[in-house]
Amino acid sequence: MTAPALEDLLRALTPQVLGALVRRYGQFEGCEDAVQEAVLAATVQWPAEGVPHHPRGWLTTVAARRFVDQLRSDQARRERESATAAEVVPKDVPDTDDTLLLLFLCCHPTLTAASQTALTLRAVGGLTTAEIARAFLVPEATMAARISRAKQRVKAAGSTFGLPAGAEREERLRVVLHVLYLIFNEGYTASSGRALHRADLAHEAIRLTRTVHAQLPEDDEVTGLLALMLLTHARRAARTTADGDLVPLDEQDRTRWDRGLIDEGTELAKGALAGRSLGPYQLQAAIAATHADATTAKETNWPQVHALYLILERIAPNPMVTLNRAIALAETEGPRAGLALLATLDDDARLAGHHRLLSVRAHLLEQTGDTAGAHAHYRRAAKATASLAEQRYLESRAARVRTA
Template identity: 60%
Template sequence: MAKYPIEDLLRAHAPQVLGALVRRYGHFDAAEDAVQEALLAAARQWAGSGVPDNPRGWLIRVASRRLTDQLRSEEARRRREEAAAALTPREEYQAPPPGESRSPSEDDTLTLLFLCCHPALSRPSRIALTLRAVGGLTTAEIARAFLVPESTMGRRISRAKKTVKEAGARFGPPDPADVPARLSAVLQVLYLIFNEGYTATSGPALRRADLSAEAIRLTRAVHRLLPEDGEVAGLLALMLLTDARRAARTGPGGELVPLTEQDRGRWDREAVAEGVALISRSLTTTALGPYQLQAAIAAVHDEAPTADATDWPEILGLYDLLARITPGPVVELNRVVALAMVHGPGAGLDRLAALEAVGSLAETHRVAAVRGHLLERAGDLPAARAAYQEAASATLSIPERRYLLLRAAALAPGPGPQPER
C-alpha cells in the first residue's frame, strides 16, 4: 500500500487510540508516548505486510503493551528506591479483560483538542501538542514544519505535557461554563496551524502543504462533532476558500503570485463550492462571528470571475463589520487595502498613516508592503520602491522577499522592458 494512505489512516486513528488508553490507564503523558511508538511501529510494519483488518484495535493493543511495560518499569524503579520494610506493594496496572469495552461519552478528538489547548499552555505549546497528540505527527515532522531542531521541539512537547499534568487537567469535557473559551482556543490553534502551512513565516518555501492539510482535516473533525456551531463552520469554510487558491499562488519557479495576478482557472472549484455552501448556511442560521466574516470575504474573492470583477465595496463593508467585532492590526491593515480599492490609494495611504501615528499596527513587513502597493498605485514610484525594499529586508520568508525585491526592481529608474506591440 502506498505511503500516504497509511499515514492518513494512522493520523485519523491517533486521537481515538490515545483516548482509549487515557480512559483505561490515565497518564496522558505516558499514554501519548506509547501511542507515538505504536504509530511508528505501524508505519514500518504495515508498509510491508499490509493494513490489518482492524487497524484501530491493532494500534490499541500495541500501544497498551508499550504503556503497561513502561508503567511496570516505573513502578519497579520506585519500589527499588524505597525502603523494602516500609513498602506496601501497589497494584500494577492491568488492561481490562479482552472482552470488556467501554464506550466513551464524548468524542476523543474534541476532548483531546480541549486538553491540548489547556489555558495553562502557551500558544506554541498548544500548537505542538495538538499536532502530536491529535494530529499524530511525530516530533521530527513537527520540528521540520516549524524549522526548529527536533531536540528543541521534543523539549517543548515534554514541557507541554508536564504543564498539563501539573495543572491537574483530566481527560474529559471541560465544565460547560468553560466550553466557549476552550473551543475558541481550539479554533485559534487550528487557524494558526493552517496559516503557517498556507504562508510560512520563514524558510525557503512559501507554504507547507502538510500543515494546512492537517488543519483542514482536524477542523473537519470538529465540524462533524459540532455541525451547528457557526464559528466552526466559518473556520472550515475560510480554510477551504483560501486553500482552493493554493495551486495558483506560485509560478513555475516557486515564485509568489499575488491574488490579483493568479490564474483563476487553476483554483479548486470543488473546494470553493463547498466553502461557499458552508458559509452561506452559517451566515443565515447562526450568530455572526469573526471566522464567518473572514470566510464571507474569501467567498467574495473566490466567486469573482476576474480580479477586476471583485466586489470591493462588499468586502469593505465586511471588513468594517469585522473591525467592530474583533478589532486588531491584521484586520485594520486588510481594511486599508479594501478602502484603497474602493476610494483610491490616497484614502488608503491616509488611513495607513493615521493607524501608524497611534501605534495601531504591529511592526511587520506587511505594513511596508501595503504602503509600497498603495504608493505604486498612487504613482509615487521612488517611495514605493523604498517601501518594497523595507518590507523585503524585514520578512523571513524567502519567496516573499524575492517577490518584494522584484517589485522594487521593476520600479527602478532607467530603461526597463519594453511593452509588447
C-alpha cells in the first residue's frame, strides 16, 4: 500500500475507532490520546509488516490496550481503574460507524465555533495539532491549548455519547453542518496566508460530509451541503494562475472545471431541492449548479441566480447573502441597482470594513465608469484582507482602473 493510500485509510478509520472507544469507556480525552498512539503504531508497523486483514479491529484493540495501560499507570485513578482495567479487550469489534456521534460530541453547543472546528479536525478528521495550527496560522501551542480546553468543556458539560432526541438532535445537526461548512470555506478560500486555498481542508470537509450523508441520506440539508461543496470545489483548478494569482469566476477557463464533481453535485442538488423542506444549503447548492450549468460566464442564468438569492435572503437573512444578491442584481438590472442594494449594508456592523463588500462595490463602480471611486475601494479592499493572493488581485485591479 502506498503512503498516501495508508494515510487515507488511517484518516477514515480514526473517527470510527475513537467512537468505539468512547462508546465503551466514556472518557473522550483519554480515548483520543490512545487512538492517536495506535495510529502512530500503525504508521510504523503496517508499511513493514503489511496492513492487517481487519485494520479497524487492529487499531481498536491496540488503542483499547493503550487506554487501559494509561489507567493502570495513573495512581490517582486507581479505584476507577480496578473496574475498567479488568475488562477483557474484545477481539471482535462491532461493525458500526460512530463518526456521526463523534461529530455531535465535537460540535457540543457549549463550545465556540473555533473550538468546535479545531476539535472536529483533530478527533474526527485525524489531523495533527500541528496541521490544524498551520491551517489557521497560529502557533502549535496555542492550538493545543484550544483543543485541550474544548475537551475539558465537553467533559464538564457531562455530554453523553449518543444522538440527542427530537428538536435537540436537529439543532445539533445544524451545528455539525455549519462546522463542516466553515472547514470547507477555509480550505476553499483561506482567510490568510500566501495560498488562495488549502486543498487538504477542503478535501477533509468533503470527506466528512460524505460520511454524514451516508448515515443520513434522507436529510435534504446534508445532501445540499455535500452538493454545494462538490460544485464549488469543482472550480479549484481554474481559480488560480500558474503563479498562484486569483482568477475571478467570470474569467475562469471552464474547461478546467472538474466535470465529474459537477455531475455528481448537480444530481445531489436536484435531489435535495425535490425534498419536503427547503434550507440554505440546498439553495446555495442550486445557485452553484446554475453557475456550473453555464459553459461561459455570459450564458449564466442571472435572473435565476437572483431569484434563488431572494429566497435564501428570506429564509436565512445574512449580509453576505445580500451582498451576493447585489452582484446578481447588477447583472440583471445594471451596476447602479447593485450599488443601491449594497448601500443597505453600510450600517451593518458585521460587514464594516470587510474586504468583500469593498471589492464588490469597487467592481460595480468600475462598471459605472467611476474609476476614481473604484480605485479607492480596490485599494481599501486590498488592505482589509489577510490573504496575499486576494491582496495581489485587488492591487492589480486598482492599478488597472487607475491607468484606464
